[in-house]
Amino acid sequence: MVKRNIESLRGRIELTTKPGEGTKFTLRLPLTMAIIDAMLLSAFGKQQYLLPTIAIQRSFRPEHGTVFDGGRSR
Numbered sequence: 001m002v003k004r005n006i007e008s009l010r011g012r013i014e015l016t017t018k019p020g021e022g023t024k025f026t027l028r029l030p031l032t033m034a035i036i037d038a039m040l041l042s043a044f045g046k047q048q049y050l051l052p053t054i055a056i057q058r059s060f061r062p063e064h065g066t067v068f069d070g071g072r073s074r
Contacts, residue, residue, distance in 0.1 A: 006013050011029040018024075038050040039059065 003013055006027060006029070009029055011027065014026040014028070016024045016026070037053040039053055039056060041049045041051055043049070
């Protein structure tokens with residue numbers, strides 16, 4: 001599914017595996033996709049996502065202690 005979506009954008013995905021080191025995923029997208037305006041989002045400091053700004057209606061930064069993750073306040 002991911003490969004099909006990348007290819008629909010005229011891009012490609014490459015996988016390189018080195019035993020004992022891991023797997024490297026390389027996404028190649030057309031330059032027009034690489035220069036869109038986007039907001040970088042972090043999920044608890046572990047994962048990052050780019051969201052096109054045209055898709056954002058409103059944004060805010062939650063105050064410390066107002067977001068809960070598995071019973072822990074953040």
